[in-house]
Amino acid sequence: MKRKFGSVTVECVLGDITEQPDVDAVVNAANARLETGGGVAGAIHRAAGxxxxxxxxxxxPIRPGEAVITGGHGLPNGFVIHALGPVYGQDRPEEELLAACYRNSLALADENGAASVAFPAISTGIFGYPVEEAAEVALRTVRDEAGDLRNVRLIRFVLFGQKDLEAHERALATRS
Structure with missing residues (x-):
């Protein structure tokens, strides 16, 4: 599913975030110490080397809502943006911190000249953020930020499971 917000195309796909060769930057759902972990962070670190x-x-370390950028190393992408999402029920206010992950990641991608960026479903794994709520926050933030982006023209949500894909497609369909 795809939608346009001004000059930015937002799409949701089922797939592996480490296999997005046509995207300039991928976002890592990082841990605070930016080390290899499980889930998305583990997959990205294994693929990058x-x-x-x-x-x-x-x-x-970084704090919830913060993001930093590195090179892509062994990935087919020029950049990896590491964003620390909130732990649901622990890091408050969850919604603001999650939105900051997307906002700060998009700003870093844009500042570094990336024309495209791929996001996972930040905080929905072991951090426990309910997928439906997280998708709403993510798509609302992307829509709100799209008009300010100078370089980014494609934002792709790469979802690992069908349930996550469907939640993000519903959220994208309701964004106007």
Missing amino acids: PGLAAEARPLG
Whole structure:
């Protein structure tokens, strides 16, 4: 599913975020220390190789809502943007912190000249954020930020499971 917000196309696809060769930057659902972990962070670090951890480690720790950028290393992407999402029920206010992840990631992508960026469903794995709520926050934030982007023209949500894809497609369909 695709939608246009001004000059920015937003799409939702089922897939593996480490296999997006046509995207300039991928977003890592990072941990605070920017180290290899499970889920998205583990997949990105495994695919990128040890150089990613070596570059990222000195940039941490980061706090919920913050994002930092590194090179793509062994990934087919020029950049990896590491964003720390909130732990649902613990980091408050969850909605504002999650929105900050998307806003700060888009700003870094744009500032670094990326024309395209791929996002996972930040905070919906072990951090426990309900997928439906997270999708609403993500798509609302992307829609609100789209008009201010100078370089980014494609925002792709790469969802690992069908349930996540459907939640994000519903949220995208209701954004006007």
